[in-house]
Amino acid sequence: MTTSTNGAFDRTPLIAGNWKMNMDHVQGITLLQKLAWTLSDAKHDYSRVEVAVFPPFTDLRGVQTLVQGDELDVAYGGQDLSQFDSGAYTGDISGQFLNKLGCRYVLVGHSERRTIHNESDDVLNAKVKAAYKHGVTPVLCVGEGLEIRQAGTHVEHTLTQLRADVAGLTSEQAAELVVAYEPVWAIGTGEVAGPEDAQEMCAAIRAELSTIFGDDVAAKIRLLYGGSVKANNVAAILDERDVDGVLVGGASLDPAEFANIVRFESHLLTD
Numbered sequence: 016m017t018t019s020t021n022g023a024f025d026r027t028p029l030i031a032g033n034w035k036m037n038m039d040h041v042q043g044i045t046l047l048q049k050l051a052w053t054l055s056d057a058k059h060d061y062s063r064v065e066v067a068v069f070p071p072f073t074d075l076r077g078v079q080t081l082v083q084g085d086e087l088d089v090a091y092g093g094q095d096l097s098q099f100d101s102g103a104y105t106g107d108i109s110g111q112f113l114n115k116l117g118c119r120y121v122l123v124g125h126s127e128r129r130t131i132h133n134e135s136d137d138v139l140n141a142k143v144k145a146a147y148k149h150g151v152t153p154v155l156c157v158g159e160g161l162e163i164r165q166a167g168t169h170v171e172h173t174l175t176q177l178r179a180d181v182a183g184l185t186s187e188q189a190a191e192l193v194v195a196y197e198p199v200w201a202i203g204t205g206e207v208a209g210p211e212d213a214q215e216m217c218a219a220i221r222a223e224l225s226t227i228f229g230d231d232v233a234a235k236i237r238l239l240y241g242g243s244v245k246a247n248n249v250a251a252i253l254d255e256r257d258v259d260g261v262l263v264g265g266a267s268l269d270p271a272e273f274a275n276i277v278r279f280e281s282h283l284l285t286d
């Protein structure tokens with residue numbers, strides 16, 4: 016991904032931080048300010064990279080105010096959205112509301128939503144479509160649990176999720192899509208899938224997207240890896256041909272660590 020010879024040069028690397036249910040709106044602003052200060056000291060190290068954060072819903076208005084007021088070069092998004100536009104859906108958040116708050120992205124189908132909230136691929140397909148309807152780009156999360164990995168059926172499992180979740184999208188929509196491969200066994204465990212595991216799955220995902228949407232569209236879709244990404248392992252993961260970014264959980268709560276992940280290319284230069 017970091018050279019012009021691998022065909023992936025045109026895909027802007029996306030370094031995304033999923034804060035999960037951490038950081039209230041006051042803590043969230045402090046975290047984002049510290050991140051912005053750290054990054055502004057080293058702007059030249061990450062000028063080619065897009066940075067995004069996914070705070071809790073209650074933080075989004077404050078994040079919007081800070082990003083706009085200080086003209087921060089940081090995108091932000093919601094961690095979930097409703098498949099519906101508005102109405103009697105207590106506790107849910109419409110994509111329309113996210114759009115109004117300036118969200119560029121929204122996570123769809125994170126494994127914690129799939130398991131804790133039993134979100135099915137049918138629901139996730141509707142959520143992906145709802146995101147496009149409201150002008151927010153979905154970051155679709157797919158990936159297998161430990162038992163499936165041990166059984167060796169992880170590629171087919173993940174592609175089955177992918178096919179169901181992107182069913183019915185137009186090529187124009189698909190070209191904007193971001194897919195995050197997050198093996199559940201590597202989330203928050205310290206177990207990181209090896210760069211070759213990330214590449215194996217991302218190559219399979221891109222091949223499947225080529226079958227569905229054609230080679231040109233698939234070549235535009237950014238594929239992220241997520242699962243125990245840290246500053247000391249990010250460069251090797253992002254050196255893989257089909258891996259175009261990372262979705263970071265725990266390490267995104269530490270502004271210095273996350274800034275070092277954003278500056279992954281400077282690790283490549285110094286390593």
Ligand SMILES: O=C(CO)COP(=O)(O)O
Pocket residue numbers: 033125197201202203204205241242243244262263264265266
């Ligand atoms: O779930 C993740 C990001 O969405 C990964 O979390 P960790 O980086 O904490 O393993």
